[in-house]
Amino acid sequence: xxxxxxxxxxxxxxxxxxxxxxxxxxxxxxxxxxxxxxxxxxxxxxxxxxxxxxxxxxxxxxxxxxxxxxxxxxxxxxxxxxxxxxxxxxxxxxxxxxxxxxxxxxxxxxxxxxxxxxxxxxxxxxxxxxxxxxxxxxxxxxxxxxxxxxxxxxxxxxxxxxxxxxxxxxxxxxxxxxxxxxxxxxxxxxxxxxxxxxxxxxxxxxxxxxxxxxxxxxxxxxxxxxxxxxxxxxxxxxxxxxxxxxxxxxxxxxxxxxxxxxxxxxxxxxxxxxxxxxxxxxxxxxxxxxxxxxxxxxxxxxxxxxxxxxxxxxxxxxxxxxxxxx
Amino acid sequence: xxxxxxxxxxxxxxxxxxxxxxxxxxxxxxxxxxxxxxxxxxxxxxxxxxxxxxxxxxxxxxxxxxxxxxxxxxxxxxxxxxxxxxxxxxxxxxxxxxxxxxxxxxxxxxxxxxxxxxxxxxxxxxxxxxxxxxxxxxxxxxxxxxxxxxxxxxxxxxxxxxxxxxxxxxxxxxxxxxxxxxxxxxxxxxxxxxxxxxxxxxxxxxxxxxxxxxxxxxxxxxxxxxxxxxxxxxxxxxxxxxxxxxxxxxxxxxxxxxxxxxxxxxxxxxxxxxxxxxxxxxxxxxxxxxxxxxxxxxxxxxxxxxxxxxxxxxxxxxxxxxxxxxxxxxxxxxxxxxxxxxxxxxxxxxxxxxxxxxxxxxxxxxxxxxxxxxxxxxxxxxxxxxxxxxxxxxxxxxxxxxxxxxxx
Numbered sequence: 001x002x003x004x005x006x007x008x009x010x011x012x013x014x015x016x017x018x019x020x021x022x023x024x025x026x027x028x029x030x031x032x033x034x035x036x037x038x039x040x041x042x043x044x045x046x047x048x049x050x051x052x053x054x055x056x057x058x059x060x061x062x063x064x065x066x067x068x069x070x071x072x073x074x075x076x077x078x079x080x081x082x083x084x085x086x087x088x089x090x091x092x093x094x095x096x097x098x099x100x101x102x103x104x105x106x107x108x109x110x111x112x113x114x115x116x117x118x119x120x121x122x123x124x125x126x127x128x129x130x131x132x133x134x135x136x137x138x139x140x141x142x143x144x145x146x147x148x149x150x151x152x153x154x155x156x157x158x159x160x161x162x163x164x165x166x167x168x169x170x171x172x173x174x175x176x177x178x179x180x181x182x183x184x185x186x187x188x189x190x191x192x193x194x195x196x197x198x199x200x201x202x203x204x205x206x207x208x209x210x211x212x213x214x215x216x217x218x219x220x221x222x223x224x225x226x227x228x229x230x231x232x233x234x235x236x237x238x239x240x241x242x243x244x245x246x247x248x249x250x251x252x253x254x255x256x257x258x259x260x261x262x263x264x265x266x267x268x269x270x271x272x273x274x275x276x277x278x279x280x281x282x283x284x285x286x287x288x289x290x291x292x293x294x295x296x297x298x299x300x301x302x303x304x305x306x307x308x309x310x311x312x313x314x315x316x317x318x319x320x321x322x323x324x325x326x
Numbered sequence: 327x328x329x330x331x332x333x334x335x336x337x338x339x340x341x342x343x344x345x346x347x348x349x350x351x352x353x354x355x356x357x358x359x360x361x362x363x364x365x366x367x368x369x370x371x372x373x374x375x376x377x378x379x380x381x382x383x384x385x386x387x388x389x390x391x392x393x394x395x396x397x398x399x400x401x402x403x404x405x406x407x408x409x410x411x412x413x414x415x416x417x418x419x420x421x422x423x424x425x426x427x428x429x430x431x432x433x434x435x436x437x438x439x440x441x442x443x444x445x446x447x448x449x450x451x452x453x454x455x456x457x458x459x460x461x462x463x464x465x466x467x468x469x470x471x472x473x474x475x476x477x478x479x480x481x482x483x484x485x486x487x488x489x490x491x492x493x494x495x496x497x498x499x500x501x502x503x504x505x506x507x508x509x510x511x512x513x514x515x516x517x518x519x520x521x522x523x524x525x526x527x528x529x530x531x532x533x534x535x536x537x538x539x540x541x542x543x544x545x546x547x548x549x550x551x552x553x554x555x556x557x558x559x560x561x562x563x564x565x566x567x568x569x570x571x572x573x574x575x576x577x578x579x580x581x582x583x584x585x586x587x588x589x590x591x592x593x594x595x596x597x598x599x600x601x602x603x604x605x606x607x608x609x610x611x612x613x614x615x616x617x618x619x620x621x622x623x624x625x626x627x628x629x630x631x632x633x634x635x636x637x638x639x640x641x642x643x644x645x646x647x648x649x650x651x652x653x654x655x656x657x658x659x660x661x662x663x664x665x666x667x668x669x670x671x672x673x674x675x676x677x678x679x680x681x682x683x684x685x686x687x688x689x690x691x692x693x694x695x696x697x698x699x700x701x702x703x704x705x706x707x708x709x710x711x712x713x714x715x716x717x718x719x720x721x722x723x724x725x726x727x728x729x730x731x732x733x734x
Contacts, residue, residue: 255467255493286467286493287486325486325494 001184007177009151010040010116013158014078016187018048021076024162027054027063028080028117037082038118038177064090064115068097068167071111076162081117084133084171091136098167099142114161116170118177119147120212120262124306127298132263134211137169138239138272144168144193145239147211151181153237156191164193173212194241198250202230205320206250208273209260210236213311217260220316227317229324239269247273248281255286256323260316265293287323292316328407329378331400333393336365336372343367344392344527345399350382356402363400368531378402383409392527464491471496476601480534502542502683520607522600529604533708543599544707547678550719552726555697560729564635577699578614578668579639581691584725586610586630587732589664592718596663598684599709605684613662613682614642616649623649624682626662666691676700686710689722699726 004012018024025048026041032055035042045053056063060081067077081087087094094115101111121130137145144166148154154172161168183189199214200221207217214235221231232250236243251257257277259270270291277289295309333343346364350356361373362382380402387399401412462479464472468491472479475496482499484491525533557580565574589596589610598605610631613624625645627638648654667679668691679690679702686709692700701722705715725731 283466283470286465325492 001182003180004151004183005177006148006151006154006172006179006181007038007040009155009181009183010158010172011042011044012183013155013162014041014044015047017159017162018044018052020187021162022052023074024076024078025052025054025070026078026080027056027067029056029058029082031055031080036080038174040172040177041080060086060089061093064093065097067113067115068093068101068111071098071113071167072101072109076112076114078114078116078162081115083129083174084117084119085129085131087115087117087133088136094137094143094167094169095140099140101142102166103142110165111167112165114158114168114170116158116161117172118174119171120173120175121294121299121306121310122174124301124303126301130299130306132211132261132294134171134239134261135263135268138269139267142167143240145171146193146237147171147239148237149173149176149199149211149214149235151179152183153191153197153235155183156189157193157237160190160193163190168193171211176212191237193238194243195237196243196246197235197237198232198246199235200231200233202232202254204229204231204254204256205324206232206234206247206254206257207260207316207320208234208236208247208250208257208270210239210269211262213260213262216311216313216316220313220320223313223317224320227321227326229320229326231320236269236273242272242276244276244280247276248284251277251281252284255284257285257289258316258319258323259289259291259293260311261291261293262311263294264296265291266296268293287325290319290323292319327378327380327404328409329376329380329402330398330412331362331374331376331402333365333387333395333397333399334374335395336374337367337369339369339531340367340395340527342392342394342527345387345389346371347389348385352382352385354382356380356382366527368527370528376402380404380407383407384412386412462491463489465493468492468496475500478534478601480530481601499542519609520605522603522605524603529708532711533599543681543683545678545681545704546707546712546715547702547704548712548715548719549676549700549702550723552699552701552723553697554694554699554726557726557729558697568636573636573639575635575639576642577670577694578666578691579635579642581668581689581701581726582612582614582627582630582638582642582666583633583635584722584732585664585666585689586612586627586633587725588718588722590631591721592714594714595687595705595710595718597686597709598663599686599706600684604686604709607663609663611661611663613659613665613685614645615665615667615679615688616646618649618652623654623659624662624665625649625654625659628661665689670694670699676702678702679704681706687715 026044030037031041032045032050032053064079067079070077098111101109120132134145134147137143146157146161146168148157158170161170200218209217217233221233224231232254234246234250259273261269270293274289292311292315294311297309300306300309343365346366348363350362356376357379358376360376362376363374364371365374382400383403384401387393393399398412401409403409463484464479477499479491482491482495484495486492561575593606596607596610609629612627612630614627615622615624627641630638645658662685665682665685665688667688669677670691670693673693676692677690679688681688681704686706688704690702703715703719
């Protein structure tokens with residue numbers, strides 16, 4: 001097992017899958033000559049040539065449509081969005097084409113493809129470039145949505161996503177690209193979609209989260225432990241399909257839950273999880289489920305306001321204490 | 327015209343009512359204002375009157391059954407009207423779990439039994455708009471746990487936001503009654519060993535309100551002074567007779583015996599509080615608080631009512647010896663129906679002892695001074711009311727003051 005960055009883990013996954021299956025190819029803005037805006041595709045052009053590593057014009061709707069078409073005829077495209085903020089230009093292809101192809105053709109035509117790139121806020125990129133976009137794509141049946149928060153999960157999940165026969169929205173994070181972590185070796189290191197991972201075990205409260213927020217959750221869990229509260233940190237990893245069983249298992253143990261997500265609360269991931277808890281775990285709950293999310297405003301550019309708007313450790317600790325009645 | 331007969335709020339604090347007796351039966355002709363039934367509220371037995379006329383077509387709640395305020399318990403209609411919407415309930419409905427603090431502390435102590443509290447006043451039982459909304463705030467988990475462990479939410483005070491009952495409140499309640507759970511009652515005889523008495527509305531209210539006021543076990547204390555001079559004489563005679571056997575009956579043995587006899591005459595004090603009922607025992611098993619090296623334990627003299635003084639003496643000695651050596655088996659220190667704590671030998675004149683739940687009372691015995699001895703009984707008010715405890719103590723005093731009384 002080697003310790004590598006999240007970025008290199010993604011790069012390894014791409015290399016391994018492109019080596020394994022020549023129908024896999026990468027396209028997007030600056031993925032080839034420039035090695036990708038965040039260098040995830042470093043060395044791929046040299047290794048696989050310009051037929052399989054394709055620089056596109058700044059035209060999200062166009063190249064995403066190209067990807068859907070390629071997937072329909074048997075290829076396995078990996079479409080990179082420089083950031084998911086730009087994916088909104090292509091949302092018609094994602095929702096109206098990729099997500100619906102299988103259903104509308106009665107399964108005759110599918111769109112096995114991966115749409116990947118960073119999502120969520122970095123630092124002071126303004127409201128148009130700081131959005132956590134999970135909820136937009138979570139809403140539509142037909143898309144799978146995956147949000148790895150560690151290098152190992154990034155590699156294992158990307159490899160599985162590329163092999164999956166449905167369109168998979170694969171959301172990375174700018175702030176995680178440099179994160180280092182142990183990543184198992186081997187070309188068959190695959191993490192199934194729809195399986196959550198308990199990143200930390202405790203019995204008092206379940207923090208249900210995903211993506212880069214797991215690190216906020218783990219720091220909060222450290223602080224809570226000092227105060228005598230042990231938190232389960234459940235990393236959903238994949239939001240669709242969702243590992244409902246693990247959520248219920250954790251809450252059955254702790255009887256209280258706080259949903260943490262980077263995006264807005266309104267119609268967010270936590271809203272869905274909370275609804276499931278109401279329906280499936282009502283009698284296990286000793287306190288109302290709380291959510292910690294971004295403030296319900298476009299992300300401010302001002303540094304202090306931005307820090308205030310983002311979900312943070314202090315707010316999460318407070319919410320956990322509240323559901324524990326302390 | 328069809329008239330639904332509701333369980334009406336016949337007292338200001340009533341949350342549910344029990345049908346004592348139906349005064350009309352199905353098929354009877356009923357006029358508006360007729361008394362349909364006697365209903366036991368939390369305070370008294372009240373009359374439920376018809377709000378409309380016709381035939382009493384359906385009685386939905388049997389005598390003895392309980393229904394929350396507002397529930398339809400009978401239907402008055404014309405002979406040809408369709409009443410198929412109303413189905414008979416085979417079983418009395420479970421008690422309503424709707425209550426919250428009503429600002430009436432203390433009132434319950436002075437309520438009349440089976441007497442309309444506002445006689446003469448026509449019972450106008452408009453359901454107050456607030457009544458329906460009154461509910462105990464509790465988490466879903468707390469409700470599940472309470473149901474599982476047979477706890478009534480009414481008897482638990484919540485520590486969560488706005489008084490919400492949460493898991494730790496249930497756990498705390500369970501801890502306080504852990505004795506009930508952890509100490510199984512050793513079944514010595516058949517099912518006639520005890521009788522479970524369902525809680526009446528009044529008993530439930532007393533239990534709830536008193537628990538709220540003092541704590542898990544609402545204690546009160548009754549003290550009586552006993553003249554032991556006749557027993558001093560009798561004891562000397564008995565011990566002279568037993569001298570050759572090396573046996574010396576103690577005052578404690580006498581008190582145990584007398585208590586057992588008195589309990590047989592007042593079984594309402596020989597009881598356990600079971601949360602949802604009161605368990606009244608036929609046999610008397612007396613726990614004798616016994617100091618041991620690192621605390622105390624209460625070995626139980628089983629069937630003390632049927633033992634002679636010497637048998638009690640031997641049993642006390644045997645168990646005390648085992649207690650000292652920590653050799654008591656669980657069945658030797660569980661299943662008591664009443665306890666006695668005697669600190670007389672330490673010169674304590676009088677004191678109050680803490681009840682050993684689920685028992686309903688404990689007798690604290692003080693020192694014998696110039697033939698006088700003080701007995702203080704701690705009573706669980708949920709089970710024993712003042713007059714009941716007083717009557718028991720009166721009997722006990724008589725037995726202790728007149729040795730022959732124990733043989734009546």
